[in-house]
Amino acid sequence: MAKASPARRSGGATRPSPRVKRCTACKRVKPLSAFWRRAACPDGRDRWCGDCRGGYFRNWCAAHRDAYNTRQRAYYRRNRARLRAYNREYQRRRRVRPGPVRHHDRAVTGA
Ligand SMILES: [Zn+2]
Numbered sequence: 096m097a098k099a100s101p102a103r104r105s106g107g108a109t110r111p112s113p114r115v116k117r118c119t120a121c122k123r124v125k126p127l128s129a130f131w132r133r134a135a136c137p138d139g140r141d142r143w144c145g146d147c148r149g150g151y152f153r154n155w156c157a158a159h160r161d162a163y164n165t166r167q168r169a170y171y172r173r174n175r176a177r178l179r180a181y182n183r184e185y186q187r188r189r190r191v192r193p194g195p196v197r198h199h200d201r202a203v204t205g206a
Contacts (some may be wrong), residue, residue, distance in 0.1 A: 118144035120151075 114127045120143045130140040131148055141148055156163050171178060 113202035116140060118147055120144070135163070 099166070115124050116127055116130060117124045123144065125144050127138075127140055129144045129146075130142075131145055132139060133141040136142060139171070143151070
């Protein structure tokens, strides 16, 4: 039951590098933006789409909450100086930034 893929409205030219990718978990083809960034992967994106990874991650956290918490805490303790500096910089930049506050609008791909 293959549905016709939604045609892109902008530009009729065929692009050399399609910015889509197939999720190895749900087997759906989704835009790259639907995949989490992952430096370890060859194209810099996770092999699972955000929906799959998010569901997995949430499950994992629920099942291993203690492990997750201790791991996060240990990580924070080890990198405290850097993380604090980063957060401070991040907050400062947000506050200073002129113009309307924009939400992170993630590309939500309908099923
Ligand atoms: Zn998926």
